Amino acid sequence: MSFVSKPRFHHPRLPRNSLGLTRRDYEGAMSTLCAGCGHDSVSAAIVEACFELDLPAHRLAKLSGIGCSSKTPTYFLSKSHGFNSVHGRMASVATGANLANCDLTYVGVSGDGDTASIGLGQFAHAVRRQVDMLYVVENNGTYGLTKGQFSATNDRVSVGRKGQRNAFEAIDLAVMAIQLGASFVARGFSGDKDQLVPLIKAALTHKGFAFIDVISPCVTFNNHYGSTKSFEFVRDHEHSVLATDYVPYHETITASYAEGEVIDVTLHNQCRLRLRKLDSDYDPGDPVGAVRYIMDRQAQGEVVTGLLYLDTGDEDLRGKLEMTSRPLNSLDEDALRPSPEVLEAINVSLR
Amino acid sequence: MKTNEFVLKFANVNGSGSASANALVARAIFRMGVPVAPKNIFPSNIQGLPTWFEVRASARGYLGRREGIDLMVAMNPQSWDDDIASIVPGGYVLYDNTFIQKFERSDITPIGVPLTRLVNKRFEIPRERQLFKNVAYVGVLSALLDIDVGILEEMIARQFRGKDDAIRANLEALAIGRNYTLETFDCPLDVRVEASDAVGDSIMIEGNAAAGLGCLFAGATVAAWYPITPSTSLAEAFERYCSRYRIEEETGRRAYAIVQAEDELAAIGMAIGAGWNGARAFTATSGPGISLMGEFLGLAYFAEIPVVLFNIQRGGPSTGMPTRTQQSDIISCAYASHGDTRHVLLFPADPAECFEFAIEAFDLAERVQTPVIVMSDLDIGMNDWTTRPLAMDPDRRFDRGKVLDADGLDALERFGRYLDVDGDGIPYRTWPGTHPEKGAFFSRGTSHDEYAGYTEDGTVNVRVMERLLRKFDTARSLVPAPVYGQDTLGATLGLIHFGSTGAAIPEALEMLTNRRIHVDSMRLRSFPFPAEVADFIRAHEKVFVVEQNRDGQMRSLLINECDIDPARLVPILIFDGFPVTATRVTELIAAAVGHGSAAGGSEAA
Numbered sequence: 025m026s027f028v029s030k031p032r033f034h035h036p037r038l039p040r041n042s043l044g045l046t047r048r049d050y051e052g053a054m055s056t057l058c059a060g061c062g063h064d065s066v067s068a069a070i071v072e073a074c075f076e077l078d079l080p081a082h083r084l085a086k087l088s089g090i091g092c093s094s095k096t097p098t099y100f101l102s103k104s105h106g107f108n109s110v111h112g113r114m115a116s117v118a119t120g121a122n123l124a125n126c127d128l129t130y131v132g133v134s135g136d137g138d139t140a141s142i143g144l145g146q147f148a149h150a151v152r153r154q155v156d157m158l159y160v161v162e163n164n165g166t167y168g169l170t171k172g173q174f175s176a177t178n179d180r181v182s183v184g185r186k187g188q189r190n191a192f193e194a195i196d197l198a199v200m201a202i203q204l205g206a207s208f209v210a211r212g213f214s215g216d217k218d219q220l221v222p223l224i225k226a227a228l229t230h231k232g233f234a235f236i237d238v239i240s241p242c243v244t245f246n247n248h249y250g251s252t253k254s255f256e257f258v259r260d261h262e263h264s265v266l267a268t269d270y271v272p273y274h275e276t277i278t279a280s281y282a283e284g285e286v287i288d289v290t291l292h293n294q295c296r297l298r299l300r301k302l303d304s305d306y307d308p309g310d311p312v313g314a315v316r317y318i319m320d321r322q323a324q325g326e327v328v329t330g331l332l333y334l335d336t337g338d339e340d341l342r343g344k345l346e347m348t349s350r351p352l353n354s355l356d357e358d359a360l361r362p363s364p365e366v367l368e369a370i371n372v373s374l375r
Numbered sequence: 376m377k378t379n380e381f382v383l384k385f386a387n388v389n390g391s392g393s394a395s396a397n398a399l400v401a402r403a404i405f406r407m408g409v410p411v412a413p414k415n416i417f418p419s420n421i422q423g424l425p426t427w428f429e430v431r432a433s434a435r436g437y438l439g440r441r442e443g444i445d446l447m448v449a450m451n452p453q454s455w456d457d458d459i460a461s462i463v464p465g466g467y468v469l470y471d472n473t474f475i476q477k478f479e480r481s482d483i484t485p486i487g488v489p490l491t492r493l494v495n496k497r498f499e500i501p502r503e504r505q506l507f508k509n510v511a512y513v514g515v516l517s518a519l520l521d522i523d524v525g526i527l528e529e530m531i532a533r534q535f536r537g538k539d540d541a542i543r544a545n546l547e548a549l550a551i552g553r554n555y556t557l558e559t560f561d562c563p564l565d566v567r568v569e570a571s572d573a574v575g576d577s578i579m580i581e582g583n584a585a586a587g588l589g590c591l592f593a594g595a596t597v598a599a600w601y602p603i604t605p606s607t608s609l610a611e612a613f614e615r616y617c618s619r620y621r622i623e624e625e626t627g628r629r630a631y632a633i634v635q636a637e638d639e640l641a642a643i644g645m646a647i648g649a650g651w652n653g654a655r656a657f658t659a660t661s662g663p664g665i666s667l668m669g670e671f672l673g674l675a676y677f678a679e680i681p682v683v684l685f686n687i688q689r690g691g692p693s694t695g696m697p698t699r700t701q702q703s704d705i706i707s708c709a710y711a712s713h714g715d716t717r718h719v720l721l722f723p724a725d726p727a728e729c730f731e732f733a734i735e736a737f738d739l740a741e742r743v744q745t746p747v748i749v750m751s752d753l754d755i756g757m758n759d760w761t762t763r764p765l766a767m768d769p770d771r772r773f774d775r776g777k778v779l780d781a782d783g784l785d786a787l788e789r790f791g792r793y794l795d796v797d798g799d800g801i802p803y804r805t806w807p808g809t810h811p812e813k814g815a816f817f818s819r820g821t822s823h824d825e826y827a828g829y830t831e832d833g834t835v836n837v838r839v840m841e842r843l844l845r846k847f848d849t850a851r852s853l854v855p856a857p858v859y860g861q862d863t864l865g866a867t868l869g870l871i872h873f874g875s876t877g878a879a880i881p882e883a884l885e886m887l888t889n890r891r892i893h894v895d896s897m898r899l900r901s902f903p904f905p906a907e908v909a910d911f912i913r914a915h916e917k918v919f920v921v922e923q924n925r926d927g928q929m930r931s932l933l934i935n936e937c938d939i940d941p942a943r944l945v946p947i948l949i950f951d952g953f954p955v956t957a958t959r960v961t962e963l964i965a966a967a968v969g970h971g972s973a974a975g976g977s978e979a980a
Contacts, residue, residue, distance in 0.1 A: 082810060082815060097817070098817060103812065104807070105807035105817075106815075106818065107648070107651060107817070107819075108818065108821065109644070109818075110820060113644045113670075115644075116640065116642075116644025116648065120644065120645035120654075123649055124652035124654030125652050128807055146637070146644070346628055348628040349626075352631070352649075352654045353654045356594075357772060360596065360621070360630065361593075361594055362620045364767075364769040367766075371765055374578035374579055374580050375576075375577075
C-alpha cells in the first residue's frame, strides 16, 4: 500500500459529467491493499462507470462482507453510505437494505472466500430472489488477509505459491449464478478495463440481480507460475464471448455490423446495450447453452469472459413481493398504522 | 360444586384435528363470560404422538396452569393410564366406550359415550369420521358442562362462513353428541359453566398474533424470518394482518416486505440491512435461531443499528424440547455475541403486553440505535390467553430517534456518526441517500472512531466502548418499569418474576398468604434493570427469583448487573417445559422458607 495521503487538489480542467462532477468526486479513501492488487483496478472501474453514468454518488449504497475485496468500498465513492458487514453475509444485508428503499442503487462487493465459501448460501439465495443490485466478486482464488490459503474458486489444476496441489473442485460462481436464475451474469478481468467498465455500467442499470465475477489477481499470494488466477495466465487464456457497448439513450448508434454479429438490448432505464459477438456461436439468452459453453472452454483451459447471460424479462424481488413503488423508509404513521377504529374492531372480533 | 372453577383436559392423538374442537370449547366458555386459560401441550410431531389440551376456567381470574384434572376427555389409548391417574378424586372421565370399558379407579366417575359408533353411523369418509368425532365430544361437553349450545353453533357458523355443507355437518355432529348425553346422563355435572360477566372487556388471543399486530401498529415494514417453532405464527400473523391492513389503496400493492429467509443468519441480516436503511425491521425466532444470530447481533450492537427481534423461547439447550416452554435464553440474549455486548430485553407477561412491547420495541430500537429483543415464550406465544384489550395511544407518534435529514446536515459543520453530541451516549445517524455532500459514513463491525473511520487506536476504542455503556445506561431510563403485586406490604420476603410465570403468581401469593408466608412481589419487564429493581431487592431480606430455567439465569443477571449479594437472591426454578403452576411455586418457596436456607428450590428438589 501507499502511505502518501491523497491530495484534495483538483486540476481545474478535469473533465466533468452532466452533474458537474469529476472522476475525483467518485473516488474514496486511499487504498490499503498491496501495490498492484487487482481489486484497486476494480474500484477504479466502478469509479469510472459511475462517473460515466452520471450517477449521484449519494444515491448509491455500497455493501460488503469481510476480506480484502470487502475493504474496497472504502476506496471508491466516499459520498455514498457504506456497510462493511460480517463475513459471508453481505447478501442478506443488501437484501434488507434493498427492501427498505427502492430508490437507491445497490452495489455489493465481495470476494471468493466471502462468497464461494462462508457466504455461498446467502449468495445463492440472493440470486434466486433476484435482488435488484450489482454483486461483484473480486475473485483471486486465495485468502489474502490470512496469508494465502486456497479458496473454493481456485481451479484444481492451479498450484499454490509453494507448489501445493489443490485437491478440490473449483466453484464457478458465474455458472452457479446462471443456474440459480440471475438475470445478468458476466465475467471480467481486473486487467481489462475496456471490457470491465461497460459491464459495470450495464449491470448498474440492469433491474434485477446482476452478477460480475471479476478475476482479480492477488499479487502477493496467487500471481505465480502455475496459478490460473495470475495476471499472466488470465491474459493468455481469456476468451471473450461478447463485447459490451453501453449506449446512453440520447446517443445514436453509429457503427454498423454485419447481421447476426450484434444484439441490441434495451435496459430498464431506456439505455441500450449493444452486444458485439466475438464468437458467433454464443447466445447470451440461452442459460443451458451458456453453461455448456463456459464449461467446455474451461475444460480446454480457457477463461470465458464478457457478458455471459442476460434476461431483461424477469421481475426483481420487490416486484415478486408485489411491493409499493414508494420507498418503505419514507412511509409515516398515516401510511403504516391502521386507525384506532380498526384496533377496536380487532378487539371486538377477539371477544 | 365446581361452577366456573375447574380444569378440563383433552387427551388426543396428534394430527386428528382435535385442537380446533378443543379450542372451540375454551372459546365458548370465554364467550359465556368466564375467564379461561387454554394450554395446548403438543409434541414435535405431525401425526400420531399423544397431545393434550388443558382448559382452566376460573371465575376468580387465576389463569396459571393448574394440575388436578376435574374432567378428562380421554381419547388416546396411548396415554390412557397417565391420563386417568391425573384426575382428581371425585372427577370425571369422558371416554369413547365403543372401545374401552375397563377402569382401575373407583373414585372417579366414568362417562362412556359410544362416539365412534354414533359418528360412523352418520358419516362415511374416514377423515370426516375422525374430525366429527371431535365435534361430537364437544356436543357431549356442552351437555355435561352446561355450555350454551347457541354460542357453539354461532361459532361453528362463523368459522365455516360461506360453506353451508360444512356448517350443516358440524352442527349435526354437535347434536349427535349433545342429544345422546342429554338422553343418557343426568346433566349438567357438578363441574359446570354458568354465564358470568367476569371477563369484562377482555379478549382472547395468542401472544404471537398480538405481537404480529403490534408490529403492524408499530409501523414495521420489513420482516425477515426463518420457520421455527414456536415463533412461526408470529411472522404468519404479521403477514395475515398486513395483507388486510397494509395494501395501498390506489395500486393494490403492499406497503411491506416479508421474506422467508434461507436461515436465521440471513433473517437477521436482512432486518439489519433494512434497519440501517431507515425501515422498521424485525425478525422472530427461538433459541437455536438466537445462537445463529449471535454474530450479527454483535454487529448491530457495535455499528449501532436498530433492529427488533422476537425470541419466542422454548425448551433448551440445543434442539431441546421444541414444543415446550422455558425462559432459558436470558443470559444468551442479554449478552449475545462475542466481545463486550449488552442488549435491551423486554419481558412481556401476556398477549396484551406482547402487543404493547412490540410497539415499544421499535421506538426503543430506533431511539437507542441498538437491537431490542422481545423475550416471549411458547406459553404466551402459542396459547390463547384471556387478556386485556389491545391498546395504544392514538396520538403516539413513531419515535424514529436521532436521525438527521438534509437540513439537519446542512446546519452542521461536520457530521460525526459516533459523536456523543448530547451526552446521553446516543449519537446521530443518517440514512443512505439523504444529502449529496454530507452525512455519508461507513458502517462497520471493525473498531472505529467518532467519524466511523477504521482505527486500531486502543484509546479511541476504549472511548467508543465506554460511550456504548453510557448509551445502555440511558436505555435504563427509557425501558418499561417493573410492576408490583397488589399486596406489596413491606414484608421481609420478596419475589421477582417475569414473563409467563406471572400468570401463576397472584394465586401463588394467595396460597403463600394462607400458609402465613407474606411475600412482596415485583414483575420485571425489561433489561437493563431500572434502578428501582435493586431498591426492591435491598428492601427485602430474601428475594425469591422465580424463573423457568435450570441455572437461575435471571438471578445471575441481577447479581451481575445490580451488584447484589448472591445470598439475598433465592432461586426458584421450574423448567419441566410446562407452564408454571401456582402450587409448584408455593411448594418450592414454602420449602425454601421452611429450611430457613437460601438453597432455594427447583424441579429436582
